[in-house]
Amino acid sequence: MAIDDRVGQSGSGVRRDLRDALGALAATPRLLVALDFDGTLAPVVDDPEKARATPEARAAVERLIEVPDTRVALVSGRSLQDLEQVAPFGDRVLLVGSHGIELRLDDPDDVLALDDGERRQLDVLEQVLDQIADTLDTVWIEPKPAGFAVHTRLATERHSRVAHLVAINELKAEAPDATVRLGKDVIEFSVRSTTKGEAVEHLRRYTHATAVFYAGDDVTDEDAFVALTADDLGVKSGDGPTAADHRVAGVKEVAAVLSLLATLRETHARDAPGTN
Numbered sequence: 001m002a003i004d005d006r007v008g009q010s011g012s013g014v015r016r017d018l019r020d021a022l023g024a025l026a027a028t029p030r031l032l033v034a035l036d037f038d039g040t041l042a043p044v045v046d047d048p049e050k051a052r053a054t055p056e057a058r059a060a061v062e063r064l065i066e067v068p069d070t071r072v073a074l075v076s077g078r079s080l081q082d083l084e085q086v087a088p089f090g091d092r093v094l095l096v097g098s099h100g101i102e103l104r105l106d107d108p109d110d111v112l113a114l115d116d117g118e119r120r121q122l123d124v125l126e127q128v129l130d131q132i133a134d135t136l137d138t139v140w141i142e143p144k145p146a147g148f149a150v151h152t153r154l155a156t157e158r159h160s161r162v163a164h165l166v167a168i169n170e171l172k173a174e175a176p177d178a179t180v181r182l183g184k185d186v187i188e189f190s191v192r193s194t195t196k197g198e199a200v201e202h203l204r205r206y207t208h209a210t211a212v213f214y215a216g217d218d219v220t221d222e223d224a225f226v227a228l229t230a231d232d233l234g235v236k237s238g239d240g241p242t243a244a245d246h247r248v249a250g251v252k253e254v255a256a257v258l259s260l261l262a263t264l265r266e267t268h269a270r271d272a273p274g275t276n
């Protein structure tokens with residue numbers, strides 16, 4: 001049966017080559033649908049707290065969640081806490097926050113599992129950074145999912161420079177594998193450096209997926225697209241260079257693609273029950 005006959009009107013607006021690729025993907029035994037949030041399910045807005053998935057995207061994701069042998073994951077640069085606040089799917093989806101550093105899988109207590117080596121590094125980080133914060137009282141330390149942020153906003157320029165230098169030098173000796181990320185009035189140290197690509201690999205193993213669908217709009221989503229294999233399908237939302245196989249104009253079109261994927265996957269589950 002041609003895909004057009006099976007999906008009726010819900011495939012309208014999705015290009016032929018993408019429709020065909022979605023048809024092939026929908027027949028996979030176990031499907032992982034991994035989705036960026038901002039710029040993919042939700043239009044980008046000035047106040048990040050106000051970002052919401054469009055009703056169409058939300059409806060399509062709700063349908064995908066219900067299909068047997070299909071898991072949905074949101075993969076975002078937002079912190080896990082942020083992501084939980086803006087994403088409306090509760091614990092029915094898997095969540096990846098902070099570009100892969102934070103994971104919330106099915107066990108709600110298992111939000112981030114550092115290994116022993118990372119835990120030791122985290123302890124060292126904390127000791128070194130606490131010392132610096134004690135010495136310079138305008139510098140304060142914020143715990144992060146896999147590290148710490150050293151805030152120097154209230155420090156004089158000189159103190160801020162001292163804090164940066166001391167932190168970097170001490171940690172070079174004490175925790176050489178820590179990742180350092182410089183921001184405005186903040187320096188972040190992390191014992192885990194990861195990407196959305198690694199997150200997708202992790203989710204693929206965790207869900208035992210036989211194929212992955214990924215959609216995203218940003219530069220960091222490119223790591224995920226690169227991690228996809230020939231059996232997977234990547235859809236880039238919006239402009240910009242991409243390694244994804246397919247591109248759509250934006251959030252509205254992503255929702256149409258997800259709606260079609262839901263229809264195809266529902267049809268597959270109905271036509272071939274229990275074969276997975």
Ligand SMILES: [Mg+2]
Pocket residue numbers: 036037038039040216217218
């Ligand atoms: Mg995005």
